[in-house]
């Protein structure tokens with residue numbers, strides 16, 4: 001059974017690992033908690049002694065199971081932090097050397113992508129743009145300057161397990177490295193007005209050669 005869209009990025013499987021780790025642990029914890037609630041209700045309620053009915057939860061002896069629960073919860077939390085810390089820091093707090101640098105600009109209601117012009121530099125006069133269509137080369141590190149023209153938007157690339165809000169007035173640089181060629185959706189994940197649902201772009205991941213060709217086409221326009 002497939003729960004997620006196909007993973008097509010270098011760090012997607014790490015994100016999925018955290019998801020399944022946390023889901024697995026909390027599923028076991030939930031089953032235990034539900035059992036602890038239902039078991040006395042379903043079995044013992046009528047047969048409990050008068051004393052048992054009026055336990056007030058005073059002292060370690062009566063609370064030891066609650067302390068155990070809190071302890072296990074803390075252990076699980078620290079274990080999650082231990083596992084996810086290095087993964088999040090490599091995805092969100094570090095920027096590996098770039099092969100391509102683009103601007104991803106959200107506006108009501110489309111995505112505008114800007115590539116460096118023939119000079120190879122972004123933010124110069126020869127930059128070129130494409131609307132709702134992002135072309136990137138496969139297996140290359142792409143830096144994305146995520147920006148907004150107007151309101152809050154959010155860049156969501158399900159196949160890359162990537163999501164980043166776009167904030168007006170701020171530039172947020174994030175990176176992605178797609179490991180498969182093909183077309184993948186890039187959508188807006190922040191309700192940004194009546195046309196929010198129209199903010200659906202396509203990422204076309206191309207071989208290096210095809211990407212150069214595509215870029216040359218954009219230069220000619």
Ligand SMILES: [Cu+2]
Nearest residue numbers: 153188192199
């Ligand atoms: Cu939007």
